[in-house]
Amino acid sequence: MAAVLGAIAEHPIADPVRVACADILAARGDEAGALQLLEGGDGPARATPVTSTPGLILVADLLATQGQLPRALGTIERVLAREIDAPGALERHQRWRAALGTPRPSAGRLDEATLLAPTARSGPFKVMREVARGGAGVVYEAEDELLGRKLAFKVYHARTTERGHLDREARLAAALWGPGIVRMLDADPAEGWIALEWVARGSIRDVLRGGDATLLFPIERWARPLAQALARVHAHGYVHADVKPANVLLRQPSEPLLGDFGIARPRGAPYDGGSPGYMSPERLAGRASDPRDDVYGYARVIEDVVVRCETLIAGGASFASHNELEVWRTLSSRCLGPDPERPADGAALLEALP
Incomplete structure (x- = not known):
């Protein structure tokens, strides 16, 4: 341990070694030292925190032990965003969210029944294929046959309850449009859809x-x-x-x-x-x-x-x-x-x- 900790002061050390050392420090009761080793500190080798899944899970556990549940929850969500089946991550997430009393995000369902078939028409557009599905709605590649152009056709799952989100998305995107903001082409809040410029490369x-x-x-x-x-x-x-x-x-x-x-x-x-x-x-x-x-x-x-x-x-x-x-x-x-x-x-x- 002494040799590794001494080397860290001079050279970058790989995440697995830092995680192993932090495990030892935590087992010895030096949780603050373990957290500093993982999150970074003084010296060029400690300037950047660990980003590996085992490293982030250990960071989250140490933060939770110190009573820093919001930071622990944020860290475990970084793990889940990358690796949903990381061992123990979901259990930690549920337990810490419950301890904080944090409500579940309102836009979390991905199993909504919203579906348009290819060649189906909704409004003035011809639907080609589904390209993305999220908690708020589904995005299709579509064609504006009148103007002869492709566009992204987003259909909200719940056009009644999500009316505020749709209005906000359409109005803000239109008001802020310029370099770096996707272009809003059309919208129909009553029917629950918006049309945006087609970006072939995706996200x-x-x-x-x-x-x-x-x-x-x-x-x-x-x-x-x-x-x-x-x-x-x-x-x-x-x-x-x-x-x-x-x-x-x-x-x-x-x-x-x-x-x-x-x-x-x-x-x-x-x-x-x-x-x-x-x-x-x-x-x-x-x-x-x-x-x-x-x-x-x-x-x-x-x-x-x-x-x-x-x-x-x-x-x-x-x-x-x-x-x-x-x-x-x-x-x-x-x-x-x-x-x-x-x-x-x-x-x-x-x-x-x-």
């Missing part, structure tokens, strides 16, 4: 899951314009409230588009719903809408991309160096940290970018 989530993840590198080419889009949202007095890979579309690798304003809120308003794994500990503790929560979601997107790129490099890919990824890991770690260390809004985030 960052799509690229991470099945596409060529090397398109996301260099990270700066999409991370900076995405931060600029958030800065515009915050400058208008709103919090997006659902920044995650599925809501960042890619018109081009250097042209990200922030979409899905369905749960966006004016700054200071209560939240309604959210995506587990991308909500800050402060938000989980009950804080009202705050731009720092979007900064947290932004950092989680960066973290997801960095982790995926590191996996590809470990498998033999050579599109990026560890040093290049480390720069973005450091930025992500800062934005995932406590509020005083996190940029206050999108404008401050832009200033903090490498």
